[in-house]
Amino acid sequence: MKFKTFAAFIGPSVFMMLLFIAFPLVSVFQQSFYITQPIYDLVDVETCTPGFVTQTCVTETQSVPRLDEEGAIITKTDFVGLQSYRNVLELGRAWDALSSGSWAAFQSIDFWKALRFTLSFTLITLPLVICAGLGIAVMINSAAKSVRGPVIFVSLLPFIITPVIGALSINWLFRGDGILTAALEWYLQRDIAMFAQAWTIEILMMFYRVWHVAPFAAIVFYAGLQTVNQDSLESAIIDGASRWQRLKYIIIPHLMPLIVFISMIHLMDSYRVFEEIVGFSSQGHVISLQWLTYDFLVPDQAGNRSISRASASAMLTMIGIALLLVPLLRRTWRDHQGGH
Amino acid sequence: MKLKTLLAAGAVAMSSTAAFAGCAIENTVPLKSLSAGFEAWKAVTDAMAECGNFQASLDQEFREKQPEAFAANPALYQIGGVANATMIPLLNAGSIRPLDDLVAKYGQNLTPNQLIKVDGKVMAIAMMVNAQHLMYRSDILADLGIAEPATWDEVLAAAEKIKAAGVVEYPLGGTFKTGWNLGEEFVNMYLGEGGTFIGEGNMPAINNAQGVAALETMKAMTAYMDPEYLVSDSTYVQQQFQQGKIAMANLWASRAAAMDDEAESQVVGKVAMAAAPNGSAAPASSLWWDGFVFAANMSDQEAEAAFQVAMEGIDGEMVSANNDAAVWLLNGYTPGKLAAGAAATAANGASPYPASGPMGIMHTVLGNGLADYLTGAKDAETTLADIEAAYMTAAKEAGLVK
Numbered sequence: 001m002k003f004k005t006f007a008a009f010i011g012p013s014v015f016m017m018l019l020f021i022a023f024p025l026v027s028v029f030q031q032s033f034y035i036t037q038p039i040y041d042l043v044d045v046e047t048c049t050p051g052f053v054t055q056t057c058v059t060e061t062q063s064v065p066r067l068d069e070e071g072a073i074i075t076k077t078d079f080v081g082l083q084s085y086r087n088v089l090e091l092g093r094a095w096d097a098l099s100s101g102s103w104a105a106f107q108s109i110d111f112w113k114a115l116r117f118t119l120s121f122t123l124i125t126l127p128l129v130i131c132a133g134l135g136i137a138v139m140i141n142s143a144a145k146s147v148r149g150p151v152i153f154v155s156l157l158p159f160i161i162t163p164v165i166g167a168l169s170i171n172w173l174f175r176g177d178g179i180l181t182a183a184l185e186w187y188l189q190r191d192i193a194m195f196a197q198a199w200t201i202e203i204l205m206m207f208y209r210v211w212h213v214a215p216f217a218a219i220v221f222y223a224g225l226q227t228v229n230q231d232s233l234e235s236a237i238i239d240g241a242s243r244w245q246r247l248k249y250i251i252i253p254h255l256m257p258l259i260v261f262i263s264m265i266h267l268m269d270s271y272r273v274f275e276e277i278v279g280f281s282s283q284g285h286v287i288s289l290q291w292l293t294y295d296f297l298v299p300d301q302a303g304n305r306s307i308s309r310a311s312a313s314a315m316l317t318m319i320g321i322a323l324l325l326v327p328l329l330r331r332t333w334r335d336h337q338g339g340h
Numbered sequence: 341m342k343l344k345t346l347l348a349a350g351a352v353a354m355s356s357t358a359a360f361a362g363c364a365i366e367n368t369v370p371l372k373s374l375s376a377g378f379e380a381w382k383a384v385t386d387a388m389a390e391c392g393n394f395q396a397s398l399d400q401e402f403r404e405k406q407p408e409a410f411a412a413n414p415a416l417y418q419i420g421g422v423a424n425a426t427m428i429p430l431l432n433a434g435s436i437r438p439l440d441d442l443v444a445k446y447g448q449n450l451t452p453n454q455l456i457k458v459d460g461k462v463m464a465i466a467m468m469v470n471a472q473h474l475m476y477r478s479d480i481l482a483d484l485g486i487a488e489p490a491t492w493d494e495v496l497a498a499a500e501k502i503k504a505a506g507v508v509e510y511p512l513g514g515t516f517k518t519g520w521n522l523g524e525e526f527v528n529m530y531l532g533e534g535g536t537f538i539g540e541g542n543m544p545a546i547n548n549a550q551g552v553a554a555l556e557t558m559k560a561m562t563a564y565m566d567p568e569y570l571v572s573d574s575t576y577v578q579q580q581f582q583q584g585k586i587a588m589a590n591l592w593a594s595r596a597a598a599m600d601d602e603a604e605s606q607v608v609g610k611v612a613m614a615a616a617p618n619g620s621a622a623p624a625s626s627l628w629w630d631g632f633v634f635a636a637n638m639s640d641q642e643a644e645a646a647f648q649v650a651m652e653g654i655d656g657e658m659v660s661a662n663n664d665a666a667v668w669l670l671n672g673y674t675p676g677k678l679a680a681g682a683a684a685t686a687a688n689g690a691s692p693y694p695a696s697g698p699m700g701i702m703h704t705v706l707g708n709g710l711a712d713y714l715t716g717a718k719d720a721e722t723t724l725a726d727i728e729a730a731y732m733t734a735a736k737e738a739g740l741v742k
Binding site (some may be wrong): 024046 | 404407
């Protein structure tokens, strides 16, 4: 292809990537090193608020932001280096907790608490998604031609449901005396509160994520199954290979590039776990890194928000994903080199 | 044929909104408002719409939109609905106007305690108050021979008796959902112990005996509550009440009407409203008001029209039609049985919610940090110290603490 044609094809996409991904990323990166604050004056203010019959008036010293002549709040922006990263990581506290051997104290620091959950969520759901996906794909593949369409449709359904809605419905099935909790209570003959402690919520979240994502893996694997060399399979059958041996020695090696692909997508997606936290309103017990960023960003009632810490936390999340992807990327790179 | 019917129906609908029913003035200036979306605001803005040329946005995310929308010039909304805390960002940005001249000109119907004054100037017009106060199942307490609890100690003693009698699933309900709700519970308890949140130079001041006492009461409450308390918000507690699962809760006055809603509630007429129980110093509750603010960035003519329309929205006619929708501060309001709890709470000397910039941060860090104590991950002092540390980090970033 001529370079000009190539450029014309790729140009718009590169432009969009720069505009909507690269520039915001650079901006977030930059903001994580700066802090923007209003300039406050201390002023004695008398405030009166209503009671039922009389008013309550109090005079107190308040911090009131200084305004310029146009009525806008004057702000100043300072370079603070890695201060925001230090504020998010709280390394000093983390080190004290670890050196005193207290895992509980370590886990009471937001970032490390979020990292612990995010990592375990990602790494536990990964093999489950791949196994479930492969299982569904093999099931679809061995289903009779006449029912294959409906089977594909039904197994894709969980993937179509909007994540927050899906999480909420599972929440409602188990919350309080939700029907599934009630069923469990009836079966086990004991009182169960699924949302009263962290580990049950975590199990529900992981279950939900696997249920939600496995169909995507399944459909990719199903496509891969169509390209398995039928001759090798037939010779394997003649040689007396069992179903399991065929899966292990022929199908899985054939699907390996797809498994790596699904793993990468899944690592990237689940490291940014967020919908589950919101859907299960689990903030009291479990938080994730993405939720932490969001929480820094949401203004409180008085309008304060922590943009710098949010930026730092977003950058840390990105670094985390990059680190997780390294082994898989190295593998793909080696295969790629070998292929030439 | 169908199109014609539709057009005709549309025309009828248009003409009915243009009829200015129940509005003394005819408004010619296009006006818009942005407020929260609960029942009281719906009633008020409907009454305002009767004056014509008025469009209301009732939006639960109003607090994220208001600061930007009011800072625009001209402002995107002329009228805003705020509460104690949500007025702060508008006040800080100088995007709402003083109302003294308008009150003098058009505010004959206002009572003095509706005027929210900051630094001597009227900055907002309150229309209703809201507070968390005790609601309890009068039938259950009467059956067990328990008097109406007036302090938290009595509430806990009553909860113990109800638990022993086993008449409901959980004796107590609480809006303990992590985040704003849980923060508000602590604010109430801590005010009940007579504490102050912010000290000299915006430094945090909660790590003290009063803070520990507030935490201990909260922890004692959880023993009688649904174990899933960290996910239960006001609506959830309201439903637990309606379904007869709980016997007592410190719940918002604005939820009182739902207890007697025959369509939803199985306990109609059985829920009594009482003052918020006292801590060791004051009622464990904070008073909130809701009311109007008016944009600074609009013409004086618009401001006059906006103020008049707002006054029409909170006139006696609206109040008598929606008497039980809120605890109104307006002329013509007859406090019913449902308002008794909020009124008694205020009469007992509950403090207003101490809204300010630093308090916004304090509320957030409280809401995020308290769960660790309730789940037993930390003791009370550590929890409060950690919350103060989180406050310092955020306040430094916001520039409130040097």
